[in-house]
Amino acid sequence: MQTSLSPQVKNFMANFEPHMSASNVLSTFKDPVFILAAPRSGSSLLFKTLCQAPDIWSIANESHQIYANFPHLAMENSNFDSGALGKKHADKKTATALRALYAASIVNRNNQRFFDLPQKPKNIIFLEKTPETL
Helix, strand or coil, rough: CCCCCCHHHHHHHHHHCCCCHHHHHHHCCCCCEECCCCCCCCCCHHHHHHHHCCEEECCCCCCCHCCCCCCCCCHHHHCCCCCCCHHHHHHHHHHHHHHHHHHHHEECCCCCCCCHHHCCCCCCCCEECCCCCC
């Protein structure tokens, strides 16, 4: 599988990597929480409610806009028989870029970006709601 990143991600990574090491990004996402739910089951309400907790950080939305930057992961470009992604899709370049985009996008309940804070919390709880119907 050929890894392809959008021009926006390539530009972002060139500016992001000198300021944030891979180990720092990994430690930011130490214990993520994922909401996986059936359609119309109230998962959006649960997500929005949990995002109001003081220790929760999220991208404040579903992650369609992040995955759109990875054309090689799109179903129509990869002969997928489903939308499922596995270990073979997580090559180093893709995984690093995904983590960096998530890290750069996370905000707290006051919509403050994590990397804009002068005093960053040591550990955060990252909350993600699955963007696609299961």
